[in-house]
Amino acid sequence: MNILIIEDEIITATDLKETLEENGHYVQDICKSYNEAINAIRIKVPDLAIVDIKLRNSTTDGIAIAEELNRDFDIPIIYLTSQADNATFDRAKxxxxxxxxxxxxxxxxxxxxxxxxxxxxxxxxxxxxxxSKAESVFFPYQKGHQKIKKKQIQFIKAEGHYVNIYIENEKKPLLFTMNIGYIAQFFTTSDFYKLTRSYIVNLEQIVRFDAEFIYFENSQEKVSIPQGQRQDFLKRVALIKTP
Incomplete structure (x- = not known):
């Protein structure tokens, strides 16, 4: 199993690594902070993450890192911590x-x-x-599931532990409690593009775009194009340039 360790105590991290490797696992990386952890996962998504909560040299603690992992990726998380108080446990839960x-x-x-x-x-x-090859997906609806054709989805937006599904000719998005990392596995064909960690857009639903925003067919909604992502986005559309 490919495992990521998020731990800032060198002795503990080394002990963890040796224990895991002795039992046939591969340690992808040992990260001491939020930035190191996110960068490591962007390079390769692990099968499982072991997360310390109190990270001395990190801008956020391990629980905040886990929240982001849940939002963008679908992997199990194990906390390994010295924090035994109820408040921390309730937050981690x-x-x-x-x-x-x-x-x-x-x-x-x-x-x-x-x-x-x-x-x-x-x-x-x-x-x-x-x-990803299915033409439709079934989302939770009341006590069952409702079919939505992928080609009708304009874009998907993540907000914390929720995702909003924007569909053509619908005034309001559909709201679901799930992370975008899980949903992304259903939208890996060339017509869907993960613009940022929070947005997946349907390229076939784009009616126009400019230097800042993407606009969709029969919709007042628009999606901002991050400056650092613009060149990659342009490679994904059939762009005709002025001679």
Whole structure:
């Protein structure tokens, strides 16, 4: 299993790495801060992340990092921390971790928790055959699911633990409690483009764009184009330039 360690204590991180490798796992990276963790995951998404909560040299703590991982990626998270107070635990619980272990950790317990966490993750992960090739997707609706044709979706916007699905000719977006990282697996064909960590746009629904915004067919909504993403976006559209 490919595992990311987010831990700023060198001794603990080294002990973790040795324990994991002795049990057949691969440690993708050891990160000491928010920026290091996000950069590592952008390079390669791990199978599981072990996260310390109190990070001395980070702009945010481990729980804030886990919140972002939940929003953009679909991986199990195990907290390994010395924080045993109820307030921290209650806050961590909101991120739906696979486990919450206290330091100092017992090697066998950690190994078993990792196996259980990943097994539970795989069992509960929806099994879909080539979901990106399906012409329609079924979203939760009342006590069942409602079909939405992909070609009708203009863009998807993430807001915290929610996603808004903007559909052509609909005045209001559909709102769902889920992260955009999970939804992204259903929209990997060439007509869908992940503009930022919070936006997936349907290139076929774009009616025009300028230096700042993308506009959609029969819609008053618009999506901002980040300056650093503009060149990559232009490569994804059939752009005819003035001779």
């Amino acid at each position: 909101l991120t739906q971790p696979a486990a919450y272990l206290l330091k100092p950790f017992r090697h066998n317990e950690l190994v078993y928790q990792i196996e259980l966490a990943y097994n539970h993750f795989l069992i509960n992960k929806p099994v879909v055959t080539n979901p």
